[in-house]
Amino acid sequence: MKKILLFAAALFLLTVTTSYSASIYDSTSQGTTYYSGTSATAPAPATAPATSSYFTIPAQTDQNAATSYSPYPSQQQTTGQMQPYAQPQPNLQMQTYGAKPISGQAQPAGQNAGTVRGQSSVPGQANVQAAVPGQPGAQYGLQGQNSNQFPAGLNKQPQQYDQEQGRQPLQQAVQQPVVPAEPSALEKAMGEDPVTAENSLSQPYGGTTLTQFGYNFFRPETNDPLSAQMDIPVGPDYIVGPGDRLLITLWGSIDGTWELEVNRSGEIVLPKVGAVKVAGQTFGQVPGVLKNTLARIFKDFHVNVNMGRLRVIKVYIVGEVAAPGEYNVSSLSTIINALAAAGGPTKNGSLRNIKINRNGNVVETVDLYDFFLKGDQGKAIRLQPGDTVLVPVIGKVAGVAGNVRRPGIYELKGESSLKDLLGLCGGINATGYLQRLQMYRVQAHDKKMVTEISLEPGKSVEDATAGIKLQDLDLVKVLSIDTVLRGYARLEGHVLRPGDYALKPGMRVSALLKGDNLLPEYHAAAGQITRLFPPDLHPEIVFFNVTRALNGEPDYDLELKEFDRVKIFSRTEMEEVPFVQVSGEVLRPGQYRYLENMTVRDLLMQAGNVKLSAYLKNAEIVRVKRADSRVVTVVLPVDLEAALKGGDANIKLQPLDELTVRRIPNWADATDRYVTLSGEFVFPGTYPIYKGERLSSVIARAGGFSNLAYLKGTKFTRENVRKLQQQRMDEALQKAQEDIIHLQTNMAQTAASAEEVSAAKTTLDGLTRSVEILKTKKAEGRVLMEVASLEELKGGPYDLELQGGDQLTVPSDPGGVNVIGNVYNQSTVVSQQGRDVEWYLHQVGGPTGDADTGEIYVVKVNGTVVSQANSGRFLFYNSFWGKPLDSGDTIIVPRQYEKTAWLRTVKDITQILGNVAMTAGVAIAAGK
Numbered sequence: 001m002k003k004i005l006l007f008a009a010a011l012f013l014l015t016v017t018t019s020y021s022a023s024i025y026d027s028t029s030q031g032t033t034y035y036s037g038t039s040a041t042a043p044a045p046a047t048a049p050a051t052s053s054y055f056t057i058p059a060q061t062d063q064n065a066a067t068s069y070s071p072y073p074s075q076q077q078t079t080g081q082m083q084p085y086a087q088p089q090p091n092l093q094m095q096t097y098g099a100k101p102i103s104g105q106a107q108p109a110g111q112n113a114g115t116v117r118g119q120s121s122v123p124g125q126a127n128v129q130a131a132v133p134g135q136p137g138a139q140y141g142l143q144g145q146n147s148n149q150f151p152a153g154l155n156k157q158p159q160q161y162d163q164e165q166g167r168q169p170l171q172q173a174v175q176q177p178v179v180p181a182e183p184s185a186l187e188k189a190m191g192e193d194p195v196t197a198e199n200s201l202s203q204p205y206g207g208t209t210l211t212q213f214g215y216n217f218f219r220p221e222t223n224d225p226l227s228a229q230m231d232i233p234v235g236p237d238y239i240v241g242p243g244d245r246l247l248i249t250l251w252g253s254i255d256g257t258w259e260l261e262v263n264r265s266g267e268i269v270l271p272k273v274g275a276v277k278v279a280g281q282t283f284g285q286v287p288g289v290l291k292n293t294l295a296r297i298f299k300d301f302h303v304n305v306n307m308g309r310l311r312v313i314k315v316y317i318v319g320e321v322a323a324p325g326e327y328n329v330s331s332l333s334t335i336i337n338a339l340a341a342a343g344g345p346t347k348n349g350s351l352r353n354i355k356i357n358r359n360g361n362v363v364e365t366v367d368l369y370d371f372f373l374k375g376d377q378g379k380a381i382r383l384q385p386g387d388t389v390l391v392p393v394i395g396k397v398a399g400v401a402g403n404v405r406r407p408g409i410y411e412l413k414g415e416s417s418l419k420d421l422l423g424l425c426g427g428i429n430a431t432g433y434l435q436r437l438q439m440y441r442v443q444a445h446d447k448k449m450v451t452e453i454s455l456e457p458g459k460s461v462e463d464a465t466a467g468i469k470l471q472d473l474d475l476v477k478v479l480s481i482d483t484v485l486r487g488y489a490r491l492e493g494h495v496l497r498p499g500d501y502a503l504k505p506g507m508r509v510s511a512l513l514k515g516d517n518l519l520p521e522y523h524a525a526a527g528q529i530t531r532l533f534p535p536d537l538h539p540e541i542v543f544f545n546v547t548r549a550l551n552g553e554p555d556y557d558l559e560l561k562e563f564d565r566v567k568i569f570s571r572t573e574m575e576e577v578p579f580v581q582v583s584g585e586v587l588r589p590g591q592y593r594y595l596e597n598m599t600v601r602d603l604l605m606q607a608g609n610v611k612l613s614a615y616l617k618n619a620e621i622v623r624v625k626r627a628d629s630r631v632v633t634v635v636l637p638v639d640l641e642a643a644l645k646g647g648d649a650n651i652k653l654q655p656l657d658e659l660t661v662r663r664i665p666n667w668a669d670a671t672d673r674y675v676t677l678s679g680e681f682v683f684p685g686t687y688p689i690y691k692g693e694r695l696s697s698v699i700a701r702a703g704g705f706s707n708l709a710y711l712k713g714t715k716f717t718r719e720n721v722r723k724l725q726q727q728r729m730d731e732a733l734q735k736a737q738e739d740i741i742h743l744q745t746n747m748a749q750t751a752a753s754a755e756e757v758s759a760a761k762t763t764l765d766g767l768t769r770s771v772e773i774l775k776t777k778k779a780e781g782r783v784l785m786e787v788a789s790l791e792e793l794k795g796g797p798y799d800l801e802l803q804g805g806d807q808l809t810v811p812s813d814p815g816g817v818n819v820i821g822n823v824y825n826q827s828t829v830v831s832q833q834g835r836d837v838e839w840y841l842h843q844v845g846g847p848t849g850d851a852d853t854g855e856i857y858v859v860k861v862n863g864t865v866v867s868q869a870n871s872g873r874f875l876f877y878n879s880f881w882g883k884p885l886d887s888g889d890t891i892i893v894p895r896q897y898e899k900t901a902w903l904r905t906v907k908d909i910t911q912i913l914g915n916v917a918m919t920a921g922v923a924i925a926a927g928k
Contacts, residue, residue, distance in 0.1 A: 189431055194485035194500065197532055197563045198539060203480055210399050213408040213424070214351045214372050218322075218344020234307045234332065236284030241331065242266060243311025246278070248290065252301035259308055273297060283307060315383050317342040319391035320349025334380040335366050338389050349391040352413040356381070357388040367413060373424070398470050400425045402478035403432035418453075418468035418476060419461075428461060432478040439468075440475040489560045494522045494570040508557045509549045512566055522546065523569040529558065530565040537563075578655035582607045585614035585661045594657075599650045600643045603659060615662040616641040621651065622658040666691055672804030677702050679810040680709035689802050696794040698802060704790050710813040713861040713888050714787045715780075719805035722781025729779050737771050740764055784863045814861075814888045819844045821893030822851035831887035838881040840891060852896040856880075861888030 183191070195201075240246075242264050249257045260268040266279025276293050278286050287305045294301065312328045315338055322343025329338055335356060345351060351368040363381075370376040383389075396412040398421050405426030415421060418439075422428060437453040455464040488500040491512045496519055501512060509529070527549070529542040546568065548556040560566070578594035580603055587608030595602070600621070604610060621636040640661065642649035653659075668691070675698055676686045682703025689698060695716075705711065743764060785798040787810075793799050816828040817840050824845025837858060847853050857867035871880035885891075 186429070189429070195483045196490070197484055197537060198530075200484045210401055210407055210409050212347050212397075213406070213410050214368060215344065215347050217372065218340055234283055234310070236282060238283040238307070238332070240278050240281050240283055240286060241311055242279060244331070245308030245310075246286065247306040247308050249304040249306075250294070250301055252298075254294075254298050254301050262311075270294070313383065313385040315386070316388040317391075318388060320346045320393055321391050322346055329383065331382070333383050334377070335364075335383065335389055336368075336371070336377075336380050338383060339391070345391045348394055350394045350411060352411050353392055353395060355390045355392070356383070357390060358384060358386070369411075369413075369424070396472040398473070399475040400478070401475065403429040403480050404478050405429060412470065412472075416470055418465040418470060421470060421474075421476065422461065422465060428478055431481050431483070433481045434461065434464075436479050438477040438479065440477070441471060442473050487562065489562070489564040489566065491517075491566050491568075493527075493566075493568040494519050494573075495568050503560060503562055507560045509544060509560065509566060510552060510557045512560075513546070513550060513568070518546075518568065519570070521571045523571050523574040526569065526574065528567050529560075530567070531561055532563045580653050580655065581658045583658070583660050584619075585611040585663050587611060594653065594655045598653045600638055600640070600653065600659060601646065601650050603653060604640075604644065604661075610640065610644075610661055613663050613667045614640070615664045616644075619659065619661050621653075622660070623654060624656045668804065674804060675802050675806040675808070677808050680706040680812055681810065682706055689804070693802050694799050695802060695808065696790060696799045699790055699793070699808070705810060708812045709810045710861075710887070711787045711789070711810065712886050713811045713814070714785060715809045715811075715863070716783045716785050716800075717781040717807045717809075718783055718803060719781060720803070721783055722779050725779035725781055729774075733771055733774055736767075740767050740771065782863055786862055811888075816887060817885050818890040819893070820890065821856075822848045822895050823893050824848060831885065831889075834884050836882045836884050837891060840885060841893075847893050850895050852894045855894045857892055858883075858885065859890045859892065861886055 240262060242262050244262045246260050246262070246268060247257065248260060248270075258270070260270070262268055262279055265275075265277075267275040267277045269275050270290075270293070273293060276290060278289060281289060283305075287303055290305065291303050294303065311331045313331050313333075314326055314328055315333075316326050317338055318324045321339065322345075324342065327338060327341050329341060333341075335354065339345065339354075345354075351372075354366045354368065355362050356364045356366070364379055366379045370378070371380065394411055397409050398412055398415075399407075399409040400421055401407045404422070405428075408425065410421065410424045412421075415424065428434070434455040437455070439451050439453060440448060441451065442448050453468065455461065485500065487503050489503050489507070489512070490498075490500050492498045495513075496517050504511075509527075524547040525545060527544050527546045529544065530539050531542050532539055542558065544556045544558055545553075549558070551557075579591045580594045580598065581591045582603055583589045586604065587610075589607060592603060592606045610616070617639065619638040619640045621638055623634045623636060625632045625634055636651065638651060638659070639649050643651065673688050674686050675689055677684050677698065681699070682705075684702065687698050687701060699705070743760075783800075785800075787793055787798060815831060817831050818828050819840055820826045823841065827844050829840050829843045837856075841847065841856075847856070854868065857865055859865055866880065866883060868878050868880040871878055871883065873879070
C-alpha cells in the first residue's frame, strides 16, 4: 500500500512540476526543441503575447530632420494624401504569472521508469527517451531540491507574488475610441455622384502636401524596448550564447527540472554531471548534446529543453535616427527591431541604404522598401553583440502626386525612369489623365521648370514611361480626367425611376416615360426639358405636352440631346387642389378634397355620415360659378334622404361647393337638455327639461323642498352667466396686476422712509399672492334670487325659464354668521334671531385699529351685499349697524389704507380683488 501511495504522489508531482516549468515560469517566453523519440505539434506558448518585433511599434509622434515636400507650399492642397502603410494591430494576450521551477531529484528507488515513458506533461512538447546499453537498471539520483517542495509564496495570488519578486504586472490594454477614417481617393471617386455639365467646376489647382514614404512605420516605444523582444519564441536555428537561460527537464530514471544560465565560458553546469559546453550550438542541437553527456551516467531517461529568458546584446545605432546611441536588445532582434528602439530613421535619413557593420566590415546593406512594398525580410538579419547600424543621409528622391495609387515622396535607388517611380507608388489611377502629365524639375541648381508629358496613345503606361528619365527632386503630377458625365439624358420629377439614362441615337422623350415610369396624378398638360445649347452650352427650357408625347406626336415627342434634363410635374405642383366643404349636422365637418364625379353621398361618407339630429328633408349646396369676369353664387336645395339612397337626388358636386346640413327644429343636445338640483330636495338629481320649462316646474318634479331646506341660502348658477363673469374676472385681475407692478415701480419715489418702503413691499407682495390665488379660481355664474317657498316662486320674477346646464343648490341652515377681516378674532358666531351687525362685531372683539370701519359690508347668504353706502342714514347714525343678520351671512371688515398717499391706490386694488373674490364665490377681506 505504501508503494502505491508513493507512486501516485510521484505522478502528481511530476505533472505539476513539468506544467509549472513549461507555462508559469518567470513570465518569459520559452521555445521548445524536440530531439528524437516522440514528437508533437507545439501550439503557441501561453506564457507571453506572440508579438512581432515590428508590428507592435506605437505611432511615431515626433519626427525631426527633413520637412514635407510640396510643389506649391503657399496653396491649399486638394488631392489625396498617402495612407499609412502596414499597420496591423498587435495581438494582445494576458500574461501568465507563476513562480520559479523546482529543482530536480532522483526518482524513488523501485519505481518503474517505464510507467511514464513517452508521456509529456506540457502540451506540444516532445520527450527524449534514452537507454544506455550495459548500464545496470538501478536508479541514479542527483542532489538537489526535493521535487515535492514548492517555492515559498506559490500559494499566493499571482500579483502579490510577482510584486514580492520585483516583477511588474502586465498593463491591461486600453480600448481606444474608433475614429472614422477619412475616405480614400478611391472611395471618393467611386462614391461621389456624377458631375453633370451644368454644375461642372474647374479642377483644383495645386498639389498635395506630400509625405515621405515609409517613415510613418516607425513610432516611439511607450514601454521598454526589450518588452516586445524578450517574449519571442526561438527557432531551432537560434545560436545559444552566454547569458541565455535553458530550462532542462528530466524524467525516467532521473527526475528534476533546472534553470541553467550559459556562463561566459559558454557552458552550463549540470549537478552530478558537470559542465557541458553549449555556446555556439543551435537550439536544435542542444538536446542531443545534453543527451550524449547524460547517457554516460544514466539510462532510461527523457530530456526536454526549453528556452528561458534570452540574453541581451548591446548594439550601436548611429546616423540619421531619432535617438542615436547604444541599445540593449534581445539576441533575436533584427535591424528593424533595433531601428524601432531608436525611434526609426529621421526624414533626413535613408531607408534604402542602411548598413550593418560587424568587426569593421559591412556585412549587410538593407533596403527597407523591400519590406514595405513586398513584405520581404530576407536581409533583416539578426544582430550580433557589438554590431553597428548606420543610417546614412537620404539619397536622391522624387515625388509623385495627383491621381496615383499612393502619392508620396520616394527615395530612389536604382530607379532611373518614370516607369520605376510609378512602380513605387502603385501606378496611375483609372481617373488619371494620360495626355497631360506635369513634371517639375530643378535644373542645374539654378531654377525650377515644369514640362508637360503626353503618353502616346496605344502604348501601355509602362512602355510609354520607360524612356522618361528622372533626376533628384523631380515631382510628377498626374492630373485628373474630365469628370463630367457624358452620353446621358436625365429624367427627374414625378416619375418612378428618376436618374440618368444612356442616350441612344434617335432616342425620344416617350422612351423615358413609357411603361410604369410615370407616377399617379402626373400633370399631363406640360413637361419641360432643360437643354444646353452650343457654343457656350447655356441652358434653355423646351416645353412639351406629356400626353401628346406619349401618343407619339412628333411636335411633342422631341428627340433627346446629350445633357438633357426631362422634368415631369405632379398635379399638386401645377394645379390648385380642388376642395368641397360640409358643415352642420355631420360627424366630421370640414373641407375635403374634391374628386372627379364626387356626389353629395360621397361627401357625407367622407364626413362620417349625418348625425341623428340632421334634418334630412332640406339641405342646401352653395355653388360658386364663374361667368366671364364675375362670380355668381347659386343655392341648390338638396333632399338628403333621397340623396343617400342614390339616384337623381344624389347631385354631382363641383369644386368649391359647400354643403350645409341643418338641425331638426327644437332638437337639443345632451348639454342643453339637463339641469341639476342638489341639496335639500326630496329627490335631488339631474333632470331632463323641455323647451320653455321653468324653475318651479322642475322643483315640483323633484318633490319640492325638504324640511331642512334653508331657502334664504338658495344658489342658482347658469353656464352662459359663468362665461361672462369669467371674462370680467380675468379683465379685473389683469388690471389689478398691472396696478401692482406700477406701484412697485414708483414705491421708492413716493415712500417717505425705509420703513415705509418695507411695509409697502410687504403689502404689495400680499396683493400679488392674492392675485395669483384668484387666478386659480373660476367664476360661479351665480344669479341672485330670493326664494321664500315653492308657491311664491311660481309665476314670480325668479321663476326663470331653464337652460341646459343650470344648477340649483339649496343648503341646510348653516347656523352661524361669519366675521372676517380686520377684527380681533375672525370667527363664526352662532346666529340669533334679531341680532344686528353691531352685536356680531362685538362678539368677535370689534374692529382693530387698522380696520376701515366706514367700509364694513355684509355679504348676505343669498349673494346680495349690504353696505353703509346703500343703507339709510339719519344725521350721524347709519341704519347699517342695526340691520339684523340671517344665518349664513358674512361680515367683512376691510383694512384702512388712508395713512399714506400711495396706499390709497392699494385700497382701490383691494376693492377690485374683493369683487373678483365674490364673483368666484370666495369670501376674503379686501387687502387681507
